[in-house]
Amino acid sequence: MRVIGTLTLLLLGGGAAVPHGAVAQEAVQRITLPEALESFARNSLGLRIARAESAEIAGMARQDRAYANPTLVVGRESLGHAGADYWETTAGLVQQVEWPGRTAARSRVAAHATDGAAARFRADSIRLAFEVRETYARTWYDEEAERAVEQAASVIRTVAEAAERRLEAGDISAYEARRLRIERLRVDQDLANAVLRARAARRALAALVVPDAEAREVGPAEGLEGVPPPVARGVALDAVAGRPDLEAAAREVDAAAAATAVAGAAWAPQPTLNLGYKEQADGFSGAIFGVNLPIPFFDRGRGGRDGAAARESAAVHRLDLRRRQAEIDVLTASDLYESARGRLEAVGDDLFADADALLAAARAAYAEGEMTLVEVLDAADAFRDARLTALSLRAGAWVAYYDLLRAMGRAPEAEG
Numbered sequence: 001m002r003v004i005g006t007l008t009l010l011l012l013g014g015g016a017a018v019p020h021g022a023v024a025q026e027a028v029q030r031i032t033l034p035e036a037l038e039s040f041a042r043n044s045l046g047l048r049i050a051r052a053e054s055a056e057i058a059g060m061a062r063q064d065r066a067y068a069n070p071t072l073v074v075g076r077e078s079l080g081h082a083g084a085d086y087w088e089t090t091a092g093l094v095q096q097v098e099w100p101g102r103t104a105a106r107s108r109v110a111a112h113a114t115d116g117a118a119a120r121f122r123a124d125s126i127r128l129a130f131e132v133r134e135t136y137a138r139t140w141y142d143e144e145a146e147r148a149v150e151q152a153a154s155v156i157r158t159v160a161e162a163a164e165r166r167l168e169a170g171d172i173s174a175y176e177a178r179r180l181r182i183e184r185l186r187v188d189q190d191l192a193n194a195v196l197r198a199r200a201a202r203r204a205l206a207a208l209v210v211p212d213a214e215a216r217e218v219g220p221a222e223g224l225e226g227v228p229p230p231v232a233r234g235v236a237l238d239a240v241a242g243r244p245d246l247e248a249a250a251r252e253v254d255a256a257a258a259a260t261a262v263a264g265a266a267w268a269p270q271p272t273l274n275l276g277y278k279e280q281a282d283g284f285s286g287a288i289f290g291v292n293l294p295i296p297f298f299d300r301g302r303g304g305r306d307g308a309a310a311r312e313s314a315a316v317h318r319l320d321l322r323r324r325q326a327e328i329d330v331l332t333a334s335d336l337y338e339s340a341r342g343r344l345e346a347v348g349d350d351l352f353a354d355a356d357a358l359l360a361a362a363r364a365a366y367a368e369g370e371m372t373l374v375e376v377l378d379a380a381d382a383f384r385d386a387r388l389t390a391l392s393l394r395a396g397a398w399v400a401y402y403d404l405l406r407a408m409g410r411a412p413e414a415e416g
Contacts, residue, residue, distance in 0.1 A: 029206075046124075058113070065109070090277070090278045093275050140220045141394075146195055150191055180373060180377060231334070272291070
């Protein structure tokens with residue numbers, strides 16, 4: 001009875017045991033989800049890459065809109081005959097001239113390309129922000145899962161240690177003792193894996209929000225509480241029109257149409273103006289004016305026009321395809337969210353409470369001698385499974401909610 005009394009005290013105090021991961025977590029930086037998103041906006045390498053790519057496209061568009069530079073021409077010709085020297089000095093500018101319609105069309109191409117690049121950056125920002133929120137939720141789950149496994153493992157370790165003493169005293173069978181030894185090895189392995197998963201999750205979160213810090217661990221400072229808010233399917237579908245990736249595709253259509261206008265103006269050759277001044281050795285001097293006008297005899301730009309028209313057609317079809325894909329994306333995300341939310345709403349906090357009550361009842365029953373060691377072992381396993389299921393339901397619902405916001409094109413700052 002002394003052994004049983006000691007075991008009872010250990011079981012009742014098992015919840016106060018220090019988790020295996022506590023030492024590692026002392027150096028963990030804790031951060032809320034809004035703080036994580038703010039840090040992501042400042043430090044994310046992925047966001048910096050997306051911003052740089054957008055700036056590259058905008059810069060190239062501005063360069064394509066630039067006018068041709070004038071050319072400065074300076075020359076001196078030295079001529080002679082029968083011992084007499086003669087020279088001519090010429091200085092001038094050569095400037096290619098573009099027809100106004102072609103210039104306006106090039107400006108439209110550049111403007112639409114720049115707007116498309118900005119919309120593409122917003123789409124990348126939303127996608128990357130979803131990765132932050134998903135990683136935050138999964139890190140919370142992995143940490144809570146580690147705690148649940150540790151709590152169950154603490155009970156099983158205590159029972160296994162008591163089993164060895166009771167085996168020596170002849171209170172239990174060799175089968176029960178072997179069963180508890182095997183279970184202890186299993187839960188220790190499960191706990192080690194849970195600790196590693198939690199650390200890997202914190203490092204993944206750190207890589208997203210504070211990438212400049214090497215091997216740094218960042219963990220959630222707050223839990224995922226309650227059920228995410230409902231999102232009507234009609235509201236989700238209405239948001240498709242505002243997705244920035246569709247706006248980028250629409251700007252590609254506009255840019256392609258303007259490029260078709262540029263190619264259409266290619267049949268009219270662009271003249272080159274020559275303005276200069278000539279001075280001769282005999283004192284004669286004067287202005288020079290000339291026009292070079294290519295004759296569209298061999299090349300009238302038909303191939304360029306056909307190519308531009310084909311690119312415009314492809315851009316139109318690409319926009320239609322992306323719109324359909326966006327609708328499917330929203331419908332799929334909405335289905336997954338409704339399912340995940342429904343399962344969580346049906347269970348709510350009941351599964352958490354039931355798991356805790358189950359373990360508490362097992363401890364009390366064993367203290368009263370109404371439950372065997374193996375039955376306590378089964379109760380600890382049931383507690384762990386129920387706890388992990390409840391955590392998985394809550395984390396899954398929140399991840400599905402965040403994914404639906406991504407599909408709707410909702411940036412973090414637009415949520416409310």
